[in-house]
Amino acid sequence: MTSRPTYSEQQLELYLERIGYSTSGGRLQNLRQNIDQDALGTLGELQRRHIAAIPWGNSALHYSQHHTNSLNPKWMFEKMVSRRHDGYCMESTGMFLIVLRSLGYTVYPTAGRVSHAAVKGVDDGLYLAFNHMVLIVCIQGEKYMADVGFGNNCATSPLPLQEFATAAFIAPSEMRLVKESIAEFENPSQKVWIYQVRYNPDSAWLPQFCFSDIEFLPQDFEVMNFSVSQSRTSMFIKTVICTRMLLSLDGSEVKGQCVMAGREVKRRIRGQTEVLETLQSEGDRVAALAKYFDMHFHEDEIQGIQGMTSEII
Structure with a gap:
């Protein structure tokens, strides 16, 4: 059986410090106790x-000399924990997968197709090719979707794989899962999970991505x-994007x-x-990344x- 990568106890401690989990001593010991007592609630936190x-x-596709992203576990940890930089879906969720596995969760990844509604603002029922990572976490016989890599519409808590299980997103927004076929399937009996959001109770539900619960x-x-x-048509190489969620006190x-x-x-x-700031130069953007996202770059990266x-010129 192929082994799956895990992080060491020391790496887990550094990760917990990075995300601000428990300011008291014995972070990892406290976390493991919390998982034993409430695995779902702890996953949500x-x-x-x-x-x-x-x-x-x-940022690494723009502020670097290599313009690449790696899914190597050591690279991802160095980048997002040690260097305190950002990561897109397969990096951030990929590292979260290894963290959860290292903590004893039963978890596996699957792939998602991002909707046109999410990337183009047009809800035409169509989807891109597989380009997103989603986690399926199994807790006490139930499956939950967990995701930490979908930008400003990223799920803010685990969602059970149950139809129409609506949950709070960022008030007044809500999120849910439905199970439906998609327009491009030749066989409409095929159904997939669709992650949807709506921005207030009176607005329409908009599909963000779809996925199955098959392991990739x-x-x-x-x-x-x-x-x-690397694709010339990818939005990730056309512009610099950065998003961070804000917590209550x-x-x-x-x-x-x-x-x-x-x-x-x-x-x-x-x-x-x-609008906090309008950027007029590369210097402005580098300073904004430091000010608002606590991301700092070496001169060769800039x-x-x-x-x-x-x-920006």
């Missing part, structure tokens, strides 16, 4: 703190990662998000959007964006 601490973004393998994600990070809920896209940095709190279409 880990997911919530992860998306608030580790930004979702694609590391080599599958290597192919997806190469396509997403007691850390019990996600209250909003800070988003940088193009030349603007915005903060959204409970449905209200405020120089890596020169000549790219994403450079």
Whole structure:
């Protein structure tokens, strides 16, 4: 049987420090006790703190000399924990997978297709190719979707694989799963899980991505990662994107998000959007990444964006 990578006790301690889990001593020991007592509630707290601490973004494709992303466990840990940088879905969720496995959760990854509604703003019922990682966590005989890598519409808590199980997203928004066929299937009897959000109780549910509960393998994600990070049509190589969720003071809920896209940095709190800064230069953007996302780059990394279409000039 092929072994799956895990992180050491020391790495887990550093990860918990990175996401701000428990300020008292014995983080890892306390966490394991919490998992024994309430595995689902603890999973929810880990997911919530992860998306608030580790930004979702694609900085390495722009601010580097190599312009690549790796799914190597050591690379991901160094990048997102030691360097405190961002990661996109297969990196952030890929590391979260290894963390959960190391903590004893029964978990496996599957792949998702992102909807046109999410990437183009047009709900035409169509989806892109497989390009997203989703986790299925099994707790006491039930399956839950966990995701820490879907940007500003990322699920803020685990969702049971149950139809129409609506949960709070970022108030007044809500999220849910439905199980339906999609327009491009030739056999409409085939059904997949569809993650949907709506921005208030009066608005329409919008599909974000669809997935099945079939396990995908590391080599599958290597192919997806190469396509997403290197294809000339990928949005990830056209612009610099960064998002971080914002927690309430007691850390019990996600209250909003800070988003940088193009030349603007915005903060959204409970449905209200405020422009924090308009970026006029690369210097402005590098400073904004440090100020709002606590991401700091070496000089050679900053120089890596020169000549790219994403450079602010």
